[in-house]
Every structure is written in C-alpha cells, then in structure tokens.
Amino acid sequence: MKKLTYFPGCSAHGTSEEFDKTVKMVMTSLDVQMEEIPDWNCCGATSAHTMSESLAYALPLRNLVLAEKLDNSTMAIPCASCYQRLKVTKVHMDDNPELCKEINSTVVEDGIYQGKVDVKSMLQYCFEDVGLDAIKAKVTKSLAGMKLACYYGCLLTRPKAITNFDSPEYPMSMDKIVEALGAKATEFDYKTECCGASFSISNTEVVINLTGQILEMAKESGADAIVVACPLCQSNLDMRQPDIEKHLGKKIDLPIFYFTQLMALAFGMPEKDLMFSKHIVPVEGALANIGKIVPEPEKVKKTRKAVEAESEAE
Amino acid sequence: MARVGVFVCFCGANIADYVDVPQVVEEAKRIREVKFAIDYKYMCSDPGQQQIRDAIAQHRLTSIVVAACSPRMHEKTFRKALSDAGMNPYLLEVANIREHSSWVHQKDKKAATEKASDLVRMAVAKSIANEQLHEISVPVTKRALVIGGGIAGIQAALDIADARIPVVLVEKSPSIGGKMAQLDETFPTLDCAQCILTPKMVDVASHPYIELIPYSEVLELQGFVGNYKVKIKKKASYVNFKTCTGCGACWQKCPVKVDNEYNMGIDKRKAIYTPFPQAVPNKPVIDAEHCTMLTKGKCGICAKVCEKGSIDYQMQDEIIEREIGAVVVATGYDMWDPKPYEEYGVGRFKDIITSLEFERMVSANGPTNGLPLRPSDGKVPKNVVFIKCVGSRDEAKGISYCSKICCMYTTKHTILLHHKVHDSHAYVFYMDIRAAGKGYEEFVEKAQVDTGTTYLRGRVSKIYKKGDKLMVRGEDAQIGQVVEVEADLVVLATAVSAPKDNPDLARLLGISYDKYGYLSEAHPKLRPVETAKAGIFLAGCTQAPKDIPETVSQASACAAKVCGLFAGDTMKKDPMISTVNTEYCSGCQNCVKVCPYGAIVTDEVPFGHGSKELRTVAKINEGVCQGCGSCVAICRSTAINLAGFTDPQIINEIVSI
Numbered sequence: 013m014k015k016l017t018y019f020p021g022c023s024a025h026g027t028s029e030e031f032d033k034t035v036k037m038v039m040t041s042l043d044v045q046m047e048e049i050p051d052w053n054c055c056g057a058t059s060a061h062t063m064s065e066s067l068a069y070a071l072p073l074r075n076l077v078l079a080e081k082l083d084n085s086t087m088a089i090p091c092a093s094c095y096q097r098l099k100v101t102k103v104h105m106d107d108n109p110e111l112c113k114e115i116n117s118t119v120v121e122d123g124i125y126q127g128k129v130d131v132k133s134m135l136q137y138c139f140e141d142v143g144l145d146a147i148k149a150k151v152t153k154s155l156a157g158m159k160l161a162c163y164y165g166c167l168l169t170r171p172k173a174i175t176n177f178d179s180p181e182y183p184m185s186m187d188k189i190v191e192a193l194g195a196k197a198t199e200f201d202y203k204t205e206c207c208g209a210s211f212s213i214s215n216t217e218v219v220i221n222l223t224g225q226i227l228e229m230a231k232e233s234g235a236d237a238i239v240v241a242c243p244l245c246q247s248n249l250d251m252r253q254p255d256i257e258k259h260l261g262k263k264i265d266l267p268i269f270y271f272t273q274l275m276a277l278a279f280g281m282p283e284k285d286l287m288f289s290k291h292i293v294p295v296e297g298a299l300a301n302i303g304k305i306v307p308e309p310e311k312v313k314k315t316r317k318a319v320e321a322e323s324e325a326e
Numbered sequence: 327m328a329r330v331g332v333f334v335c336f337c338g339a340n341i342a343d344y345v346d347v348p349q350v351v352e353e354a355k356r357i358r359e360v361k362f363a364i365d366y367k368y369m370c371s372d373p374g375q376q377q378i379r380d381a382i383a384q385h386r387l388t389s390i391v392v393a394a395c396s397p398r399m400h401e402k403t404f405r406k407a408l409s410d411a412g413m414n415p416y417l418l419e420v421a422n423i424r425e426h427s428s429w430v431h432q433k434d435k436k437a438a439t440e441k442a443s444d445l446v447r448m449a450v451a452k453s454i455a456n457e458q459l460h461e462i463s464v465p466v467t468k469r470a471l472v473i474g475g476g477i478a479g480i481q482a483a484l485d486i487a488d489a490r491i492p493v494v495l496v497e498k499s500p501s502i503g504g505k506m507a508q509l510d511e512t513f514p515t516l517d518c519a520q521c522i523l524t525p526k527m528v529d530v531a532s533h534p535y536i537e538l539i540p541y542s543e544v545l546e547l548q549g550f551v552g553n554y555k556v557k558i559k560k561k562a563s564y565v566n567f568k569t570c571t572g573c574g575a576c577w578q579k580c581p582v583k584v585d586n587e588y589n590m591g592i593d594k595r596k597a598i599y600t601p602f603p604q605a606v607p608n609k610p611v612i613d614a615e616h617c618t619m620l621t622k623g624k625c626g627i628c629a630k631v632c633e634k635g636s637i638d639y640q641m642q643d644e645i646i647e648r649e650i651g652a653v654v655v656a657t658g659y660d661m662w663d664p665k666p667y668e669e670y671g672v673g674r675f676k677d678i679i680t681s682l683e684f685e686r687m688v689s690a691n692g693p694t695n696g697l698p699l700r701p702s703d704g705k706v707p708k709n710v711v712f713i714k715c716v717g718s719r720d721e722a723k724g725i726s727y728c729s730k731i732c733c734m735y736t737t738k739h740t741i742l743l744h745h746k747v748h749d750s751h752a753y754v755f756y757m758d759i760r761a762a763g764k765g766y767e768e769f770v771e772k773a774q775v776d777t778g779t780t781y782l783r784g785r786v787s788k789i790y791k792k793g794d795k796l797m798v799r800g801e802d803a804q805i806g807q808v809v810e811v812e813a814d815l816v817v818l819a820t821a822v823s824a825p826k827d828n829p830d831l832a833r834l835l836g837i838s839y840d841k842y843g844y845l846s847e848a849h850p851k852l853r854p855v856e857t858a859k860a861g862i863f864l865a866g867c868t869q870a871p872k873d874i875p876e877t878v879s880q881a882s883a884c885a886a887k888v889c890g891l892f893a894g895d896t897m898k899k900d901p902m903i904s905t906v907n908t909e910y911c912s913g914c915q916n917c918v919k920v921c922p923y924g925a926i927v928t929d930e931v932p933f934g935h936g937s938k939e940l941r942t943v944a945k946i947n948e949g950v951c952q953g954c955g956s957c958v959a960i961c962r963s964t965a966i967n968l969a970g971f972t973d974p975q976i977i978n979e980i981v982s983i
Contacts, residue, residue: 181668201671201790232792 016137017079017087017129018046021094021243022054028243030287031090034272035134041150041279042142049078049087057093058210069115072101076131077116077123086130088137090272092167092242093209095133096174102131103174133168135241135271136177139185144192152280154194157304160274161200161235161266162186163226165207165245180204186271190239193278198233202226207248216252223248224256227264237267237298239274246270250292267295328454329361331387332446333378335369335394337424344428346439350393353443357450361385370400378404379411387413389453393421393446416459416901416970421449444983451982455975459901464949466552467651468892469494473544473831476504477874478656478866478881480526485885486654487535491892494648495530496558497540501605502527504658508588508682510689510696510742512874513734514769520604520691527606541611545645547835550923550950551861552651552897562641564612564620565598570636572600572608576628584616586693590683592701593693598628598637603691612637652861652891653835654884655845657828659867662717662724662821670713670789670818676702677796678789678816681712681735688742697746700815703794707750707814710743711798712736713786714756717821724821725842730871732819733760737773739817744777752779753811755786755800763873782809789816822871837862844870855883863887902970903951904958906944910965913942917957917966925950926957 016039024032039046052075061068075098079087089095105112106127116125132140138147164183172180181204187197205226208219227249230238240246250268257264273286277299288295332354336342347365354363362385366374369392381387390413392404397420405415423442431438468491472483475497483493495502506512507527509519530536539558546557565576582597595601597617600610612620612628619625619639629637661682664672672678677700679687686692687699700707714732717724733756740752759781761767774781784801791797798811824843825831832839837857838846845868848856855863865881866872872880891897908931918926929945932938944957944966957966967973 179668182671182674199674199791201788229790 014044014141015084016044016046016141017082017084018048019052019075019079019087019089019094019098020048021089021091023091023243027247028090028270030273030290031243031246031270034270034276034286035090037281037285038138038272038275038279041276041281042146044142046088047082047084049075049082052078055091055094055097057097061097066115066118068097069101069104069111070118072098073105073112073115073125074119074122076102076105076129077119077125079129080123080126084129086132086137086141088132088134090134090241090243092133092165093244095131096167099131100174102127133177133241135164135168135186135189136175138189138271138275140177144188147189147275148192150275151193151278153278153302155190155274155278155302156194156196157301158190158195158237158298159198159235159301160190160195160269161198161230161233161238162190162203162271163200163207163230163238163240163245163249164203165240165242166204166209168241169204186239186241189271190274193274195274198230198235200230200233200235202229207245209244209248212244212248212252216255219248219252220256220259223252224260227253227256227266228260230266231264235266236301237269237295239269239271241271253293265293265297267291267293267298269295269298328359329386329388330357330359330391330450330453331378331381331385331389332360332363332391332393332450333369333374333381334363334365334423334442334446335374335392336365336367337369337395337428338367341394341424341428341442344432344435344438345423345442346435349439350423350442350446354391354393354446354450357447359454360450362387369394370403375403375407375410378407382408382411382413389417389419389456391419391421391446391449391453393423393442393449395424396420396422396426414458414460417453417456419449419453419456421445447982448979451978452975455972455978457969457972459969462899462901462903462948463896464552464899466892466895466897467554467649468492469648469650470652470654470888470892471496471544471554471556471648471650472654472656474498474504474656474658474866474868475502475530475538475540476656476658476866477506477523477526478658478868478877479504479654480523480530481878481881482654482656482863482865482884482888483536484526484529484533485882486888487533489885489889490535491889493533493536494556494558494650495536495538496542496544497538498543499601500541500563500599500609500611501601501607502530502538502540503602503604503606505682506874507602507604508590508686508689510685510692511738513738514763514765516738516741518690524604524606527604531606538607539646540607544831544834547653548924550952551859552891553949554650554653554861556648556650556653558646558648560644560646561611562614562643563609564614564617564638564641565610566634566636566638566641567607567609569634570609570632571634572610573633574610575631575633576637577610579627579631581625581627582616582618584613589686589693590680592683592686612639652863652888654863654865654881654888655831655835655837655857655868656865656881656884657825657831657845657868659822659871660825662823664716664818664820666723667716667818669787670716670816671791671796672818675789675791675796675816676700677707677814678818680818680820681732681739682820684739684817685735688739688746698743698815705814706747708747709811709813710750710752710815710817711786711796711811711813712739712752712754712817712819713798714754714819715785715821716818717823718819719757725823727842727871728760729822730760731822731873733758734763734766734769734873736817736819737761737770740777740779741773744779752777753798753813754779754781755798756781756783757785763875782811784809822867825868828868835859835862844868855880855887861891899949900953902953902968903948904946904953904955904966904968906946907965907967908943910963911943912963912965913944914962915942915944916960916962917944920956920960922954922956923950923952925952 056071208222211218409415542560577596580596583594585591586595718729784803786800788799828843863884865884866877930940
C-alpha cells in the first residue's frame, strides 16, 4: 500500500469532477491511499501571480506547509495550473532560503516550511511512481482499437528547469500510458501547443483560434479522441469544440478524455461511473472503436532504382 | 655600492590615470641606492628605451628597475635594451604597476600610488641582489610532429617538410583529408574540394621528409621544447600495408555492412574498407568492432580473396616512439549534434538533415550520385528550408559563439541545390548574414540573385509534419509576423564544436583549453598560433572555428614558427633554472618526486675531500629544467636555489616593505 498526499484544486470540485472521481477510482485500484490536504486553499492561479509576487508564493506555500503535516513523501496534483504554482513555489523556496523565510512569515501560524514533500502532477505520479508495469497489470479490458492523440498542454513539462519531467517539446509519458492500456497513440506534433487557457472567458476568439489548430492537427494525426491531463485543456478542447466547428466550418467530433477516465475504463470499471455524461462532445463514437482493430497497410519497400525512376518521371 | 636606475611608465593613460606617476618617481628617488629615476609616456617605445640606454652610461648604473606593465608583456624588450647598452640583461627587474595596481585599483588613486611605490621599492631591493646570468644553449631535435591530417595538418606538414625538416604526421582515421575531403565545392569560388585537396594529400604521402602514420594516436609527450619524446599508438589495421596493393578485392567481397562515416551514415561501407576512393594511404583497414572474423572468429573471406596474403588477423596495436623538437596540433572540429532542438523534431523527422549530410548528398562522389534526396522516401525535394545558427549563438540550447562558416556554406548549399534541382526553391531562416572575408559578400549577393532564394530573418520555433511535408514555423522579423513554410527537406546549419577528445589531448600535451574545448593560443592577437607551452603550435579549427583560407594561413604560420625554432643547431634558453649546492644536499630526493618535468636525477659525490666513500645528491638537467621552483620549495636543507629568484633576492624584497 502506497500513500500519497492529494491536492485536488478548485476545478476538481467543479468543472473537472470526472477527473477527480476517476483519479480516486484508479488510485484505489492501484493500491494507493490518497490523503487530501486538510483545509487546503486556492493555489492563486492565475490572478495572484499576475498581481503580486508575494501572494503568488504565499498561497501555494501554505498548501506545501499543510502537506508536510501528513507525513507522505509525495504530493500529486491533477490540475496543471495548481501543479505549476506549487512546483514553482517549491523550487524557488528550496533554492532561496531568504525569500522562503520572508514568505513563510505570512503563513507562520500554519507551520514552518521544510521542503520535505515532493510535488508531482498526477500524470508524473502515474508514470514515475506507479509505473507502466503496474498499470499494464491492472488492465482487464484492453483499449485496442482506439487511436488517441495525447495532449499535454503548456504547463505539465515546462519549464524543464522547474518540472524536471519528460521532454518540454515532445513528451511521451502519457503516450506510453495509453499504449499500456492497449490503445494506439498517434504521432501528434501539437501536443505541447498553447490552448489559450483562461482567455477562454476574457478573449474567447484567441481560444477558438489556438484550440482550433490543436483539434485540427489531432484529427489529422488520425486520432479518434484526445487524451488530456489538465482540467482547463479539457474544458477548452471539449466545451469550445462546437464553436470551433462553426468557425472552421467543418466537423471535428473528437471527444476529450482525462487519462484517468481511460485508465478506469481499461481497468474494467463500469462505464456509467466514469461520468462521460459530463462531456460536451459525445464519447460513444470513439468508445465504439474499442476492439475494432484495423490492420496496418503493409509497407511496400521500393528499391532505390524504382524511387529514382519515379522522381525522374516527376 | 649598487647604483639603481628606476624608469616609471605612464602606459598612456593605462597607468597614469589611476597612479600618480611623478609621485612614484619621487618616492623612488628617496631610496638610497637609486641614483636615477624618471617617468615617460611609453617606456617600451624606442625613445623610452633610449632613455634607459643613455642613463646606464651616464649614471654608471648597476641594475635597472622598470615600473610598467606585466613582465610577460615587455620583459624581453627591456632586457634587450640593457644588453644593447652593454649591461647583463638579467640585471633588469620589472615592477608590474599596471596589472597589479592601476588596473585593479581604479577607484582609489592614493592607494594605487602607494602600492605602485611599494612594488618599485621591492623591485629595487631585489635588483640590488641580482646577479649576472647567461643564456643556456640546448641541442635541438630537428623533427616536427603534426597531430591531425586534415587540411590544417596537411598544409603545416608540407610547409615544414619543404624546408627539409622531417615531419611525423599522425592521423587517427585510416586516411588523411579530414572534413575537407567530405566537402563538395568550397566557397566563395566553388572550386571542388577534392580537386584542390587530393594533390596535397598525394604530396604528403610521397614527400621524402614526411613520415605519415595513419590510423594512430598520440599517447604520451615528454620533454621540453626542442627535445620532446612522443609515444604513438599505431592501431592494428589487420592489413599489411607493405604488401597490400589496394586492389579492392577484400572490400568487394566482405559481407559485413556498417554505416559509412564518410557519407554521414547515408549509405553503408564494409567491415574492411578504405574511407573513400581517393584515400591516402589507399590501403584498407579492418574495423575490429564489426568484423565477424575478429569478433566471432567466423568468415575470413578477405584473407581468402587477398592474392598478396596481406590480411593478418593476429595483428596487434603497436607503440612507436619518435624524438621531435616541436608539435603542431591540428585536430580540427566536430559537427555539433542538434538533438537539443526538440521543437524541430530532430530525430523524429527523417527529412531533417544536417548541413554535412546535405553536403555529402550533393557531392559528386556522394551516396546519392550528387542528388539531394529526401531520406524518408528517396524523392527529390522541391522546397528546401535551410535553418542557420542551429547550436551557434544560442546559449540556451547550444553554444554562445558564432561558428563563422555557416552563413557561407549555407549560401553555397543554396547554389548547389539550385544547380542540382533546377525547379527547386530554397528558403533560408537567418539571424544575420556574416560574410566578412575576401569575395564573401559578393558571393552571398550573387547567390541570392541567381538562385532566387527567399531569405527570412528570424528564428524557427517549431517544425511539424503535415502529410509528407514538414511545416516550418518561424518569425519573419522584418514584417513582424509568424510565417509557415511548407518544406520537403529541412537542412540544419549545425554549429562547429571542438573535438570531444581535445581536453584529453590538451592534458596529455600539457597545454590549456577553453570552456568549449578549443585549445588556447598564447595571446589572442599577437601570438595566435603559439600555445603557452614552448614548441607547441595550433593550426585550424582546433583553436576556434574558421574557414579553409584562414586554416591554411594558420597552418603555414605554424610551419614558419617551427622553422624559426629549428633555425640554429642549438636553442637559447632562459638561465632561470635551479642549481644544487651539493654540500647542503642530504640526498632525500624529495625534489626528484615533485619535479613536474623529470629534470632532476641523482648523482654520487665523495663524502669529503679525497674521500673514497660516495653519497647520493640531486642533480639538475639544465636542458630540461623550466625554472618552476617546486624543488626549491620542497628542499628542506635549502640546498637548491633558483637563478633569478635566490633566497637573498626574495628576502630583500620582503624586507624592503
């Protein structure tokens, strides 16, 4: 039995309830006991760090201090923004004791920061601490037949110096997880492009444009669904999809799954518990592909002479 | 009674702005032994030196103190002034009031002046105890070692050998020729690299004064300028070069295929191979890592087909030694690996290649018969994007320096592309176009007009795949917009980097290297081909990135330096070396252990006058001693003294302040 400190973040109790729920289901199944940080507070994203540096550190620092009372070595966070704020704060506090002392003085009644809890995203935790073998061992219903574009967004692996996890440009951890579940990950070059994030509300056009490109590229990669590990990515890709389709004048029809929803599905958990009904883009079409395996077209190897003749003919 | 002359230099404003020079002169005049003191704007100039010469005669001076810049800069100049005036040059003492005072205490003129006066006082005190010393003559081995057989090493070897000085040329690969042998045409005149290089390669092989040792590396260098001893490892080639005729039967029949380094792995070579058809020497070697006979004991076909019986699977590495007097290091460069550019999809997209790979493809003797082809499907590309500064001028991902040649070779590549694929279109993403060199700017201008290449000023931020095309997204800073170019092939102008073995080689030779791994010259402007170690010179890219004309010039400069060094039968050497007072020496031999040059041996002397019993004492080989002083410091019975830095001299200095 592994123990893990859990920081759900505000979206887990709202827009990404299905992420929160499936994380809990999957972790229980993987024999990980999660303990939610008691009395956790907002991470501050994105208002705090655009307004005040000290507030931007103080809010996550209180959570880090509270987390240390739980006596687990690692904390995992499902939301990419929360993860980013807490990890940045941890790295800066660890590197700068002077600053840490100053910020800590504002939340001193909650405790003194010691830096003993590692901060990871839920994706990183599943990939590094749980591991592909343990995930594979739990699969009872292979997702073979599904073609998935894994979308990481901009925060989970960046900046490299802070996250120290996977590639900042072309990460593969989520791809490897979905392949462990039996699905096929497509070659998707837009996996770390910006989705427009919180501009969804203040300047929707930006998101329509950026997210539109991501959806188009995912479609082009041959995927029949997109997998994400971030609530805001999910909401932009899913909720804005009808508007984007209108804007592009064509059908995209790509359901947006949390990777934990697919893990739960592959672990044989009942579909009705996975809250697919919360999705805007219907998932049925993509799920219907499970089990349908199309054989890859056989590659014909041409001789160099044939190729040369061909290009000369052109 | 000592009569010391003190000469204080302004060094223009370098010293005078931060040190009160007349005040330093006044202070000097108060020292009892100082009979003459004066300041001057530039002491190192001829009128400045004349003042020294005149004062020596007029004031019957017995030693001279010059307060100026570092002795590394002008000690020799002033020593010569002394000898011109008939004075022993080692009666000079330099007080370094520039590097040690004015430059480092620019904010406090009073303190800087006081420190300068102290330095002068110390130098005066020391100069009083200075003794007349005389240069030492050591014999010279008139043979040069050249390490590396690229164009730099070839040129240096030929120039030295043409002066009838024997040269040992060591090359690590099976053939000389280096990177230049991989090039198709050369900027800015577009003459074929092979055509201008291979005659020189043949000259090397046939030159009576050049001993070419291919497929070998330097293991050890001992000794000192004029008298080095080098150990060379000759790697086993498993082919007897004396009997081999280079007929080629062996590599035609060899069944093992290996990535061909000469063609950047685009095609295959055999396990027994010559790197390329024009190789010198044109004899094959067996790649022991891949030959199945050597790894598994199975095959033996090459031995069967060789009519001369030249294959010898039992051959071992051989260590050979040569005595030499000077070394030219010409180890060239490596192409930088663009792997850190993950946003370009390097390693994921087959149709992204490096400039040297492109060079091999368009080369007449290349793996694709001179036609650039997409590695993914073998088709001829129409739209080709060239990206400059991949690794260069990029502190975040690569190296901060400019690689100097990429602007020019990329221009050349646009021309070659245009020549080979007439209906192609080239796009170049660039930061700047650096075309400083004879005929370079004209070359770039002409190429832009002739080829119709689209130059886009800006960095590429991402490359992604769309169908079978590569989409190159970058900034066009001149219109301030993001642009996307659809490419069939992307060519990365990767940076020039230092050979990865350079730090090891530098340690072995006892010379220094910089943070990138380039070998360091003695002075960036005035001694660009010498190293800090006497008798070791640098040619070509091993010192910094440079083009062929500059490399060849530097190689010839090295040759001139070597010839100068070997001009006489003996070499003059500074007399600042250690001597042993055998009466004090207890024979503990601690000095033998600490001497970094192996200059101290042991000797036997009688116990007393007329005694037949012998005792062991230390003995200095004055040819080898470099005057570092390590033995003086370790000697517990003060039996060793270093000429020019004797105990009385040092004590005088200390007492004076």
